[in-house]
Amino acid sequence: MPSAANKTPALQKRKSALRRRRNLYFYLFISPWIVGFIIFRGGPLLAAIWLSFVKWEIVTPPVFVGLANWKAMPHDPLFWQSLKVTFLYTFSVVPLGIVFGFLLALLMNQNVRGVTVFRTIYYLPSVTSGVAIAMLWLWIFNPDFGLLNYFLSLIGIHGPAWLFDVRWVLPAFIIMSLWGVGGTMIIYLAGLQGIPTQLYEAAEIDGANGWAKLLHVTIPMMTPIVFFNLVMSVISTFQVFSSAFVMTQGGPMNASLFYVLYLFRNAFQYFEMGYAACLAWVLFAIIGVCTLIIFATSDRWVYYEGAARGII
Amino acid sequence: MAAEHELVAQPLVVTRRKRNAMAILRRKVLPRLIIYILLVLGSVAFILPFLWMLSSSLKTPGEIFIFPPKWIPSSPQWHNYPDALTIQPFGRYTINTIIVTGLSMLGTLISSSLVAYGFARIRGAGSGFLFSLVLATMMLPYQVTMIPTFIVFRMLGWVNTLKPLIVPSFFGSAFFIFLLRQFMMTVPLEMDEAAIIDGCSTFGVYWRIMLPMAKPALATVAIFAFMDGWTDLMGPLIYLNSQRLYTIALGLATFRQQFSTETPWHQLMAASIATMMPTLLVFLLAQRIFIQGIVVTGLKG
Numbered sequence: 185m186p187s188a189a190n191k192t193p194a195l196q197k198r199k200s201a202l203r204r205r206r207n208l209y210f211y212l213f214i215s216p217w218i219v220g221f222i223i224f225r226g227g228p229l230l231a232a233i234w235l236s237f238v239k240w241e242i243v244t245p246p247v248f249v250g251l252a253n254w255k256a257m258p259h260d261p262l263f264w265q266s267l268k269v270t271f272l273y274t275f276s277v278v279p280l281g282i283v284f285g286f287l288l289a290l291l292m293n294q295n296v297r298g299v300t301v302f303r304t305i306y307y308l309p310s311v312t313s314g315v316a317i318a319m320l321w322l323w324i325f326n327p328d329f330g331l332l333n334y335f336l337s338l339i340g341i342h343g344p345a346w347l348f349d350v351r352w353v354l355p356a357f358i359i360m361s362l363w364g365v366g367g368t369m370i371i372y373l374a375g376l377q378g379i380p381t382q383l384y385e386a387a388e389i390d391g392a393n394g395w396a397k398l399l400h401v402t403i404p405m406m407t408p409i410v411f412f413n414l415v416m417s418v419i420s421t422f423q424v425f426s427s428a429f430v431m432t433q434g435g436p437m438n439a440s441l442f443y444v445l446y447l448f449r450n451a452f453q454y455f456e457m458g459y460a461a462c463l464a465w466v467l468f469a470i471i472g473v474c475t476l477i478i479f480a481t482s483d484r485w486v487y488y489e490g491a492a493r494g495i496i
Numbered sequence: 497m498a499a500e501h502e503l504v505a506q507p508l509v510v511t512r513r514k515r516n517a518m519a520i521l522r523r524k525v526l527p528r529l530i531i532y533i534l535l536v537l538g539s540v541a542f543i544l545p546f547l548w549m550l551s552s553s554l555k556t557p558g559e560i561f562i563f564p565p566k567w568i569p570s571s572p573q574w575h576n577y578p579d580a581l582t583i584q585p586f587g588r589y590t591i592n593t594i595i596v597t598g599l600s601m602l603g604t605l606i607s608s609s610l611v612a613y614g615f616a617r618i619r620g621a622g623s624g625f626l627f628s629l630v631l632a633t634m635m636l637p638y639q640v641t642m643i644p645t646f647i648v649f650r651m652l653g654w655v656n657t658l659k660p661l662i663v664p665s666f667f668g669s670a671f672f673i674f675l676l677r678q679f680m681m682t683v684p685l686e687m688d689e690a691a692i693i694d695g696c697s698t699f700g701v702y703w704r705i706m707l708p709m710a711k712p713a714l715a716t717v718a719i720f721a722f723m724d725g726w727t728d729l730m731g732p733l734i735y736l737n738s739q740r741l742y743t744i745a746l747g748l749a750t751f752r753q754q755f756s757t758e759t760p761w762h763q764l765m766a767a768s769i770a771t772m773m774p775t776l777l778v779f780l781l782a783q784r785i786f787i788q789g790i791v792v793t794g795l796k797g
């Protein structure tokens with residue numbers, strides 16, 4: 185068999201040439217991301233570590249201060265205030281959004297005429313996010329002439345001053361965020377429509393009524409989507425900025441001083457770049473820990489149909 | 497008479513029929529009615545703020561401060577719109593926003609689709625590790641890298657130009673890479689193989705097979721990138737100082753600052769509606785693509 189012995193090295197040679205070519209193409213295609221990762225992600229990440237140990241006010245050269253920035257943090261009342269505001273907001277908005285979004289998606293999944301029109305209406309607020317919507321809610325929450333207090337007056341309630349009241353400013357932001365629940369709803373809806381109908385048919389044969397089907401088919405099948413929405417909404421609610429910047433500037437009396445707003449102020453208004461970098465790291469750590477907790481508990485409550493586990 | 501006779505003659509049948517009708521009413525009509533009532537109530541809650549915005553934008557300064565508010569302005573003040581949009585150079589802002597949004601859309605589409613193709617189709621050394629790195633950067637908050645990136649752009653002398661808002665999009669965005677890769681994985685491999693047999697190069701497969709196949713996903717990315725660019729506030733706030741470079745979002749955010757006294761709500765609402773019109777229109781025209789895109793990311797990972 186001399187020919188076979190001759191072929192094998194040749195084949196191997198061709199194979200490794202192929203592999204080399206494949207690697208070349210692979211890295212060529214992903215090169216934009218690699219360059220971007222180095223310039224805009226990895227590089228800045230390393231720089232952010234260094235930054236947290238310096239005092240740098242942009243106009244003067246940076247001065248190494250060791251752990252001073254980190255040590256100052258526990259003694260900074262505004263740091264604690266912004267943390268409190270952000271946690272209160274996140275722990276209200278995330279569960280409310282998960283539940284409301286799910287209920288709305290169930291409603292949207294009903295087979296009734298005109299449901300697509302309703303779907304558009306419910307989804308509309310979440311696509312028009314941004315400054316314009318913040319302005320709209322600023323006007324809705326106006327204590328004297330706003331829409332919300334007008335409705336409250338119809339049922340005999342004298343509404344609070346909302347954005348001007350230390351106790352009501354966070355509830356106001358929570359109400360506003362619920363108006364944008366359509367984004368969560370649409371993801372649930374996609375999940376609901378992906379549940380195989382055989383599962384419902386099988387449940388019906390076993391004598392399950394509507395309630396039992398919801399409890400034993402829909403909800404277990406939806407847990408991966410709940411999981412995704414949970415992770416995504418925790419990450420995004422910790423990063424609230426625009427609405428607070430536009431509507432309250434953190435007021436009254438720092439009652440709506442969201443964490444990222446405080447971080448922004450330190451970096452671009454007080455020019456405390458080093459301290460702001462520390463704040464950013466703490467934010468990263470908080471988000472990381474929250475995500476880890478969700479991931480770690482997911483084995484207990486997330487049900488994956490079949491062996492194929494989702495990436496997320 | 498005849499009916500009455502029937503009633504007497506066959507009472508059993510009629511009661512059964514009646515009971516059936518009741519059952520249908522209970523099982524079919526009633527739930528449907530409840531669903532409709534809920535749907536309508538919900539839509540009112542979701543749509544009223546928009547109507548309120550529209551109504552406010554057409555009022556006179558006097559009418560705005562009437563309580564209880566009037567829903568229909570006595571005579572619609574359409575001139576509020578041109579008035580509001582000329583208080584600040586919104587024309588200039590619009591041009592800036594179009595430049596920023598258009599170029600970032602272009603950059604995102606080119607770079608993210610190239611990278612996504614690499615991850616979806618070519619099994620290069622370390623591709624698994626690198627892809628998990630892509631996913632990891634999705635978790636990294638923008639704020640962590642924001643400050644060092646600002647310093648880099650400052651050293652490059654790019655602060656107070658539109659470049660920092662455009663250039664990064666040419667290096668791919670983790671979320672869009674993920675979305676496109678998920679979609680490209682669903683394109684049958686036979687398509688590529690057939691093209692290669694026909695003498696197509698690797699880049700040719702990307703350009704002639706994958707991009708046309710991935711059109712729906714690319715449309716989704718384009719729309720998301722458009723929405724992001726159009727409504728971004730943090731970026732312009734950090735990088736733009738002179739008013740002639742402002743984007744719409746930044747212009748609107750600073751709208752109130754030039755009035756030392758009471759905010760002219762009618763004009764503010766008019767400006768807000770005008771600036772969000774493009775996003776609304778894009779959404780209404782491209783609704784299906786939008787929702788489809790979410791289904792694709794819909795985490796069939």
